[in-house]
Amino acid sequence: MRVAIETFGCTVNQADSEMIARLLEEAGHKLVDLASADAVVVNTCCVKSATERKVLKRLAAIPVPVVVTGCLPKADSEAVLAVRPDAALVGPRELDLVPAALASLGTSSPSRALEHRRLDKAGLGKRRTPGITARIPIAEGCLGACTYCQTRIARGPLFSFPHDGLVEEARRAVEAGCRELWITAQDTAAYGADTDDSLASLIADIAAIDGEFRIRIGMCNPDLIASQLEDILKCMSGTKVYRFLHLPVQSGSDRVLAHMGRRYTREGYLDIVRRCRETVPDILLATDVIVGYPTESEDDFDDTLDLLRLARPDIVNITRFSPRRGTPAAELRALHGRILKSRSRRTAELFQQMQREANKGRVGTTVRALVREEGRKGGMLARTDSYRLVAVPYGTLGTWTVVRVTGSTPTYLIGEPLEDEKP
Numbered sequence: 001m002r003v004a005i006e007t008f009g010c011t012v013n014q015a016d017s018e019m020i021a022r023l024l025e026e027a028g029h030k031l032v033d034l035a036s037a038d039a040v041v042v043n044t045c046c047v048k049s050a051t052e053r054k055v056l057k058r059l060a061a062i063p064v065p066v067v068v069t070g071c072l073p074k075a076d077s078e079a080v081l082a083v084r085p086d087a088a089l090v091g092p093r094e095l096d097l098v099p100a101a102l103a104s105l106g107t108s109s110p111s112r113a114l115e116h117r118r119l120d121k122a123g124l125g126k127r128r129t130p131g132i133t134a135r136i137p138i139a140e141g142c143l144g145a146c147t148y149c150q151t152r153i154a155r156g157p158l159f160s161f162p163h164d165g166l167v168e169e170a171r172r173a174v175e176a177g178c179r180e181l182w183i184t185a186q187d188t189a190a191y192g193a194d195t196d197d198s199l200a201s202l203i204a205d206i207a208a209i210d211g212e213f214r215i216r217i218g219m220c221n222p223d224l225i226a227s228q229l230e231d232i233l234k235c236m237s238g239t240k241v242y243r244f245l246h247l248p249v250q251s252g253s254d255r256v257l258a259h260m261g262r263r264y265t266r267e268g269y270l271d272i273v274r275r276c277r278e279t280v281p282d283i284l285l286a287t288d289v290i291v292g293y294p295t296e297s298e299d300d301f302d303d304t305l306d307l308l309r310l311a312r313p314d315i316v317n318i319t320r321f322s323p324r325r326g327t328p329a330a331e332l333r334a335l336h337g338r339i340l341k342s343r344s345r346r347t348a349e350l351f352q353q354m355q356r357e358a359n360k361g362r363v364g365t366t367v368r369a370l371v372r373e374e375g376r377k378g379g380m381l382a383r384t385d386s387y388r389l390v391a392v393p394y395g396t397l398g399t400w401t402v403v404r405v406t407g408s409t410p411t412y413l414i415g416e417p418l419e420d421e422k423p
Contacts, residue, residue: 003029003102004037008055009045011184011218013070015135017043020069020098021127027099031127037064039105041098044070044080046150049322052079059084065105067098071154074114076325086110092155093117093140096124116141116156122165132372132398133180134173138166138202142186143193144221145261148290150324155186160195167205174211179370179398180383181206181215189220189228200231207240212400214370216387219246222272223263229272233279243280244387246315247272248288252307253300256293260329266307273311284386286315291347292340293321294332301343305350314358314388316351320344352410359408362388366418369403371395382415390415 003024007017020041021031034040040062044055055072060083073080073089080087088101088110094117101111121137128134141156170181183203185191191199199217206215217232225232225247235241247269251257254265276283289304308316320340323330369382369390380395382403389412395401407414 001029001102002032002036002038004032004034004040005043006034006040006058007043007070008051009043009047009070011135011182012137012186013043013045014129015126015137015184016070016092016095016121017041018126018128018135019095019121019124022125023096023099024102025127027102029099029102039065039067039102041067041069041102044068044072046070046072046075046154046324048319049324052076056080056083059087067101067105067111069095069098069101071151075150075154077112077114079325088112089114091115093119093159095119095121118159120161120165122161122169128173128176128178132178133182134170134176134178135182135184136166136169136173137161137184138188138191138199139185142221143190143224144187144263147259147261148293148321148324148327148329150327151186153326158190158194160191160193160197163192163195163197163202163205166202167209170206171209174209174213177398179213180372181213182218183215184218186219187221187224188218189224193224198228198231199225200228200235203232203235203241207235207238213240214383214385215241216244217241217246219248221263222247222249222269226264226268226272229275230279233276233283236280236283239385242383242387243283243385244286245276245283246286246288248317249304249307249311250288250290251293251296251300252304253296256296256300259295260290260293266303270307270310273313282386284314284388285311286317287311287313288317288319289347290319290321291343292335294329294334296321296335296343305347308347308350308354312354312358313351314355316347318344318347318351355410356408359410359413362405362413363408365405367403367405367413367415368400369415370400371397373397381412384413388413392417 067088069090074091091114094113097113104111139160367384371382402418403415
């Protein structure tokens with residue numbers, strides 16, 4: 001059968017689609033583009049209501065049979081079947097059953113594989129997306145109890161994949177020519193909590209692999225990174241781990257953090273930021289903020305802006321609260337849309353102001369960067385050792401270059417290559 005794969009969502013979903021592609025090819029199917037497909041596997045995301053609406057609209061429009069996988073069929077199968085009653089459904093922890101689900105299309109009983117199995121995805125293999133980046137999921141599920149999150153319903157409890165298998169997958173990726181290894185999970189800091197292992201130990205072993213590459217550590221919740229932070233930062237002292245951490249804060253108000261089910265405090269978060277910057281001064285810190293949580297007052301929101309001024313993160317992902325079906329927060333009375341819009345705008349304005357000033361201060365510096373993709377408007381895009389984005393007029397994909405920073409914007413640097421260099 002000629003099959004297309006369409007993917008929505010995060011790095012974990014992108015990696016899952018690479019596994020699905022491998023499974024389909026092994027089952028004898030031919031991977032094609034959407035226009036010539038006999039069936040489509042749609043790997044879905046439900047993290048935001050806007051994303052869910054986009055996915056459902058797309059499902060309704062596909063003119064051929066579909067297998068729906070990813071987070072949405074497990075989190076809200078009714079929503080999927082309302083627009084595609086003919087669909088086969090496969091949960092994110094049943095990816096090995098996608099070929100069987102494909103075979104069930106057109107029958108009286110399309111597949112409904114929606115269990116929370118302990119599937120070792122490191123052993124499935126991948127048909128990698130072209131490029132220099134390997135996406136390596138290290139666990140399924142999480143240990144969180146966030147009141148707004150539907151993904152934890154979809155992905156289930158934590159299951160850490162075997163350590164040795166992950167190191168071997170990383171080794172194969174490097175041997176295949178990958179120059180970036182994206183270590184990813186719903187919460188990478190949770191890795192090993194169920195197996196007496198740790199993220200720090202895994203990163204150290206991957207960094208010991210021979211070759212020229214960089215490791216990007218995925219999102220880490222503050223409560224679980226705190227105890228192993230020193231070991232994680234130690235890994236960044238070498239050349240193989242980007243000096244980058246994604247630490248979502250969501251709110252600067254202890255009151256709202258408690259309502260959200262977040263297991264840390266404002267001061268605890270700021271202490272982690274302080275420790276990061278003292279140990280690795282040029283570290284790039286990314287964070288996530290949810291504005292307009294139903295119990296967020298104006299004072300609570302001001303606390304969030306104040307925290308951002310103190311922490312001065314380099315990346316802020318801003319999300320307006322949206323209720324997700326089946327979560328405790330969905331039962332709360334939502335704030336008016338104009339409040340969400342105003343708070344989102346004010347947060348974005350503050351962040352852009354801070355980043356404009358910070359990036360201006362980097363003009364004139366010299367950095368080493370990995371050339372990793374073509375720019376949309378020409379030239380190439382590279383990442384520094386701190387994972388800062390720098391646009392250069394030319395470069396060879398997958399090589400390192402020394403760059404003098406000549407300009408900046410609030411979101412990226414502009415530079416001129418001085419010479420090619422290996423790490």
